[in-house]
Each structure stands twice: as structure tokens, then as C-alpha cells.
Amino acid sequence: MNTRKIWISSLFLAMTVISGLMAATVFAAPDARALLKESENRHRTRTQQYAGHLTVVNKEGKVRKKGWKSYRQGYAGDAKNLVRFTEPPEVKGVGFLSISRPAGQNADQWLYLPSMKRERRIAAQDRDASFVGTDFNYEDMEEFDHEKYKVAMQGEQTVDGQPCYVITAIPLESGGRSIYEKKILYLRKDILYLLREDLFRKGDKQPSKIFTLSDLQNVEGHWVAKRWEMSDLKKGSKTTVILKEITFDKPQPVGRFTLQNLNREGGD
């Protein structure tokens, strides 16, 4: 009997210790998925539009500038994006439409060329191609949707003096075709806003590109980074986008995010 009592007491003790440890872990490091969900909920807006000023500086220091107007409806997994270039004159009118699709499928993307008066579809194989000569590629132009990634909390780190959660996101096999093997996300702790992404191409141990978001401002009650910077560490080039004339939740015309509108001369 004594032996049995001792055995039961030991088991109870072990269970208590394990439960305690598990609880401590949960409270010490919040769930990555939950944080990303919370971030999406906090920053989701019905629509967003802005004027972007884009500067590409290559390794040799050569600078190329472009300007665009961007319209977005929805957010993350249900986002629709239309970008219309405004300058320089040789690319004016060129349009780009991206429509997110449910998990398991890549976004539909089209590019419209006024000279050809027709759109061309961006195929999955082309997602690695440079988006209009910037350091972004077509995959980067999709809204980040955590549902398409397996996420895990990696720790915490300070970015630009701001404490951040560090989350690893690995594209799910079922999440569509990705050119990346892994992304490391830096989520500002206080407002759960994404400040940086380290992007790892397949087979790379070091990130090949780093995407940073800075100059955070609260516009119409929504946090927004007014400066984006994509650095290609392999090519040694850098693309900066400065966001101006930002407006949120402005109703978008019906049919703005359609192929007909994309193909319309001067259609925004």
C-alpha cells in the first residue's frame, strides 16, 4: 500500500510540474499564429490608396525613379490591388492588378501594357521576375497572408529601437508556389506592426533580401509605414518606396479591380 501511495504521489507531482512548465511557456512566449491574427485584425482596413514614389539604386549607384498610384481593397488573403504607373513617361499607363486567392493558390496577377493594348498574365513561373525593375518581385507584390505559412515564434529582438517579436514563416506546400524557403518576420510588440522581413530563397542560409518598413505614422486612425525599403543583398541594389497621399476606407468604384478596368486606357 505504501509503495502504491508513493507511486501515486510521485505521478501527481510530475504532472503538476509538467503542467506548470507548460503554462509558463505559454505565458512567456505568445503564440505566433495568434499574434499574426491579432496584427491582421488591428490593421485591416476596407480600402487603402496612396501615391508611391519609387527609387531604385543599383550596385553602381545608378538611380532610376518611377511613380505610381496604388489602390487596395480588402486585406491579406482577400486583398485586391491595382497599381497604375504615372511616371516616367515611357511607362505611364502601365497597370498591375493582383487579386489574392484562397489558401492553396497563388494570387492572380496581370500586367497591362498600353503600347500593346492588352494585358498579360503573370504566370507562377514568373513570380521570381523583377517587378518593373525594382528589387521587389511579383511574389513580393502579393499581400502577406499568414494562413499560407507555417509560423513559429523564434524569440524577440529590437529593430530600430523597438522591441519586436521574431516569427519564422515557412511557406506551406498547400499554400501555392513560393520562391522563398523561409521568411523571418519582425513584429513590433506594442502595435503588432510588421517592421522587417528577412527573405530566404530556396537553399540559402542567409537572407537574400531584407524588406524594412519605417517612418510609421498614424493616418486616419491607422498605423502605416510611409517608407518601404527592399534591399537585395546579392545584387547590392536597393529599392525605396515613399508613400504619400495615403487614404483609408475610401469607397472604391465597382469594377476598379477588374481586367476591363486594367485594360482601359488611363483607367485607375
Add this chain to the structure above:
Amino acid sequence: MNFLLRTLSLSYVRRHLMKTMLTLLGVVVGVATFSAIRSAQGTLVKGIRSTVDRVAGKAHLQITMAGGVPEEVQEKVRALPGIRAISPVIEQIVVPERGELGSLMVIGIDLLGDREMREYGFEGEDADLDDPLLFLAQPDSAIFTRDFAQRAGLKTGDTLPVRVPTGVRRVAARGLLSPKGFAEAFGGNLMVVDVYAAQELFGRGRRFDRIDVRLAEGTTVAQGTATLAKALGPAYRVETPDRRGKQMEQTVNNFVAGFNITSGFALSIGTFLIFNAFNVAVNRRRRDIGTLRALGATPRQVQSLFLMEALVIGLIGGAVGCLAGGAIAEGFLKMMGQTTDTIYGVTSSGGSVRFPPGIILESVLLGIVASLIGAWNPALAASRISPTEAFAKGAFQAKIAANQAPRIAAGVVALDCAILMALFPPYAGNPLILSIMALGGVGMVLLVGPLSRLILRLLAPLLMGLSPVAGRLCSDALLGAPRRTSGTVMAMAFSLTFVFGLGGYMGSMTATMVKWMDDVLTSDLYVRASANWSRPDFLFPGTLRQELLKVPGVRAVESVRTIRPFYQGHQIVISSFEVGPVMKRIKYEYFSGNEQSIVQGVGRQGMCFVSENFCGRFNLGVGQSVELMTPTGPVRFPIAAVVRDYGSDQGAIYMDRNTYLRHWQDDRVDIFDVSVAAGADVGQVRNLMRAKLAGKMPALISTRQEFIAEIKKAIDAFHALTRVTVFLALVVAFLGIVTSLLISVAERTREIGVLKALGAIPSQIVRSVVVEALVISLVAVIVAIPAGNLFAAFMEGAVARFYTGWSMPHEYPWEIMAQLLVTLPFVSTLAACIPARQAARLKITEAIEYE
């Protein structure tokens, strides 16, 4: 042996330098023709293969379809398992306004995703091309190779005017490619444009020429092919770039095969020259041979001596022939390239002719073999000369010619067998053609000698009657040296047979086609967008017909669309037009069916009619159906009629335009046949049409006569190289006459001396040599007329049937005959010039002492 070569052979060569040189020249011309054709063919094929391979890049498979691959197929293919990347391609050859830069291969590709398929090396400033948008946003954008840009003096941003179907367009160099991999295709004369801009530029509509496919890792080519074939259906061809390259290579090789036969002819005529020269050399050196034999030389050593001489001549002739071949090969390459481009739509990068070691070795060996074959019999005869026989004066001349009956009988049997095999073929294909040619050749070799002697005997009284002195001298000289005479006549007769045969074949083909065109091409005007007959540079939209009908003076317009799909391994032609109105103005020769069956069956019931060669090649006729792979699946078309038609050498199928539109869903048009209203001026209507289409679409508008003349020009271009090789064969024959006459004069030196001593004046001697040349030509012509006729009939019959399935009525080449009868006397007199002068200058004392 070295000693003998240096003393006996070299001293003979020194004494008969001119003859040796002419014999050598015979080998040189033969080998030069062969090596030029082989190297031009090699360069052409290598250029095609290299372009196909380099342009294919990392593509494992290529998808094509007759008439072009519709755009929507891209998405269908992308979605298939095992596909890593796909890339649409349009290929086109254009010419810069500065013609000296050479043709440019335009490759339309989708730069957005093409890097999965091909490697591009952009450097420095061209890093801008990492931004495809700048390139794509400007429709005049092009990328050139650095090598081409250097030659054209182009920098990034400069423009280059090029001729495209819509006229002259200035294209801007937006970037330069480093000279590696893909950029080396088409010899570096490459212009890369956006595939969708290329669609617009070359009237492809919403179609591509092909789709390149790169398979995912772990997917085999067989698996990929099976997946694609299953998903796309039988109307599409899925093949590896290598196989596509091989098919193009096969097309070129088939086209060039004929020229190899021609160069073989030139070389065999050269062999006769060698035979002749060595025969004479053996006779002239009988005493030397006798001395050698008396000093202990074995027959084998004597034979080896002559064969060694032949070897040296073959070696030198082969080497010099190679060099000469190099000089003419560029011209051959140009002619071959133009023909394969115009007729077959297969273009090579051209470039300079390359002489790989293999061809050099082959050519030299061929020279040696031809030389040894030519010298074999004389060398054998030399080895059989006994010392006593050699020293006995006049013994050789007194030798009675061997009985000719078995030789004549064997010759007749061989020739008869060849004729019978041509008329009643026991088997088919290349073996039949080769057997007939071999038997015919053997028959001719055996019969020409006796026949030429018979003709000479018959001609002798006539010659003596016409010119008692020169005629007798000439007859005596020719009949007194039967071997030399028959050798020269044989070389000449072979050349002329070749000329009559091929000339007759070419003439018959042209005449047949002209007659067919007269019956079929009956519209007043032909509006087409492309100068190339088999690879359209541009296709009209079907809607243009209505526009053309509105032009004042136009009565009717019919739309002709032609595609070239593969049917049971053969690239046939499927042509469609509005059958009802077309049948009212053209007349066919029917093998089965009639006009009514075409109007009813083809025009109204969706049937088809086929060409005679299609019917013969595939054993399909009226009452049967032909199953064709259409984009909507396999469809069986009942055959309503079989007609005489020369639209394709592999077979042609004709159907109504509505039937074609229904099954192929392709409304584009290659040619509009336009008939003008009664009383309307054709020239004026043409001007109105030109004005209507100017600046909108390319339009080559030809009148009926011009259109027929253009097709004839293409046929002539096809025959251009054959004419050159025939000419070279005649050159060798001409050399034969000169050599033969030089030998004749040398052999008759003593005789000429005696004649001079007896009072013969130089002009009589000259006349006798000239008459000898004329008689050789005449005898050769008399032999060649029936032989050439047989050869032409063989070419028009068995050969044409095998390669094309066409039957052509035989037309004797009277035109060539007339040309030869006018030219040959001049040429023969020219050939006699040097020997005659040599004979006239002989000094009596030296000549009488001559042995």
C-alpha cells in the same frame, strides 16, 4: 619504288607537264565540286542545328501545331503536372535595310518568364534589362547581340531600320547580349523582341509559333511528352528540340542528296580522264616498262609504280580540289540557303563555310580512290607487258583487238535490265534508284566504246568526203587509238547524258508546273503578305476579304489558307478556299471524281479532294476517308476527287473554307485571290487595293502573270545549284577533250612530222586536230541523245515518283539540245586550240626523230 618514281615517273611528268596538269585538273574539279557541296551542306545543317539548339535553351520539349499554337494553350500547359516552366516563342527572319549586315533572326519571347528557359547575359548599362517593363512598354524595343551591334555600329538607345512585313520599321536597341549561349544562335545575327509585339509585327494573331516547355525535376522527357500529348490532343506536335532539329536537317539533306549524285558524276567523269591519261601513259612507256621487266622488276612492282603515280595525282588533286572547293563553297551555301529558306522555310544562320577535317579527309580520299580506280586497269595492263613484246616495234599496234561481242552483250543486258526495272519496279525506294543507276552506268560504260567506234567508222567516209586531208587524218587518229577515243567519248557522253537527263527533268518539271499553274491560277490579282512560300511572314485577318470586296472594280475575292501539318510522318499541305466560286474559274485534271463531285461533296458536304501524289503515297482514294487531327480532335474527311496537283511534293488535301473554319477555328488568310469586274483595269484595281492597305498591312499584290513568274523564279532557284553542278561536269568533259587531243598530238608526233615532210601545210594539221575535237563531241552527242533521253525519263518517272509522287509528262530537252549544238562546236574548237597549235609548230626533223 621511290627511285622509280623519281626517275621514271617524274621524268615522264616533266615531258608531259600539260597533260599531267589537265588530268590533275579533272580530279581537282571533281573533288572541288564534291567538297564544296559537302561543306556547304554541313555548314547549312550545322547552322540550322546550332540555331535550334541554342534558341531552345533549357527547353526539354517544344509544342507546335500547323497554323500556330493558340495563346490559351499556355494556361492549359502550365497547369499540367511535371511542368516547371513554359515560354511562348515566335521566330522570323528579317533583313535590315543595310543588307550587308545579313539576315536577322527575330525571336519573340516573353521576357517576363523566359529566364527559366534561356540564359541572358546582360552587362553594365544593360542591367536596365533587369527591368523588363521598360523593354515591354516600348513596342519598338529589341535586344541585339553585342557582336551584331558592333558590326552595325549600334549602341543602346540607337535605332536600326529593318524590313518587316508591314514595311520598314525602326527598332531601338534597348540592350545588348553578351556573346554566349543563346546569343550565339543564328551566328549572332539575333534580335530579341517581346513575343506579343512579334504577334502584332508578323500577323500571327493570338497564336505563337511554338511553346517551349521545361520539365520539373524528376519528370522524364517521355513522361512529359505523354502528359502533354494526352492533354493537348493529336493536333499538336510535342517533340524534343533535338528531334525538331533533326527533321529540319533531314529536309536539307534530302534536298542536297541530289547534288551529291551530281558531284559523284563530276568525279566519275574525272575518273575517265585518269583512265584515259594512264592508258596512254602505259602505251607511251612500253619501252620503259620492258626495260624494267628485263632488269628484274616483277609485274606487281610495275603495277605498283603506276598505282603510286595515281596515288600521288589523287593526293595532289584531292588537296587542291579541297582548296578550290573552299573557294566555291560560299556560293553553293548561298544558293542552298536561299532555296531551303524559300521552298522549305528552313533557315540557317549561314556564316562562313566550315571545312571540318572529316570533309577534307573524305575529299582527299575520294580523289585518291577515283584516281586509283581510273589507273587500275591501265596499271594492270602495264604489269602484263612482257619485255620482248615491249621492245618489238609495232607489235602493240599490230595487236588485234579482243572480241567485243561479250562486252556488247553484257552492256545490252545491263542496260535492258535497268530499263525493265524502271518500267516494272521489282522493289521500291532508294535501292531501286541506285540499282537502276548502277546497271545503266555499267551498260553505258560497256557500250560506249564499241558504239563510238561504229559511229566513227560510219562517219569516216563522210569526213573524208568533206575534207580529204584533215578528215582522213582525223579518222585515222581516232580509229587508230580506240581506247583513248572511247575514253574521251565516254567522259563526254557521260557529261552530256547528265546534261540531257537533268536538263530534261528540270524542263519537264517547269513545263508541267507552268501548265498546271495556267489551269489553276486563274484570278486577276493575288494579294499575299509573305514572299516566302512555305513559312508565312504575316497572315491576313479573315475579315479583310469584306474590305477588299469594297474596292471599286473588284468582282470576287476568295480566301486561301494553307497549313502544313504532319500526316503519317510526312509534311503535307492542307489548303482551304471558297470551293463554290473557285471551281467556276479553274480546271483540274481528274484521276477520279469530277468537278461536280467537288462542288457537291467538298463545297456542300464537308468532304475533301486530294492530289494525285497524296492518293499514291497514302493509298487513299475516292470512297475512302482521310483522318486529320484538328484542334477539335480527329476528324474523318471523305475524299470526293483525286486531281493532278503540284501544290506539295508530299501530298495535298483541299477543302472548303467553311469546313476548315469549323474544325480548325483559324480565320487567317495566306492569299486572297481577286477577280476584277468585266471592263475594270487590273492595274488600277491593284493601285486602289495598295492604297487601301498602305500602312495597315503588308501586301504583295501580283497580277496573274507576275504571280506565275514568281513561282517559276522559285522553281528556277531550286534548280540553280543543279545547273552549276551540271556546268562543272561539262568543264571536266571539256578538260577531257583537251587532254585527249594533247595526247593524240603527242602520239602522232612522228606521223605529223612525216606528213609535214611530205608537204602538209600547218593549216591542214590544225584543221585535222580541230576536226578531231568536233568529231569526238559529235559522237558523244549521238551517244548521249538516247542515253540522256532514257536518263530524263528515269528522273521524271521513277525518281520523281519516289521523292514526290508526281507524274510528269516527258518533254525532250530540245532547248538544251539546241544550245549544245550551237555551243559544242565552239567549245570543241576552243579545246583543240592548244593541241592544234602544238601540232602546227612541230619541227619536221624533231618530229621524225620522236619516239
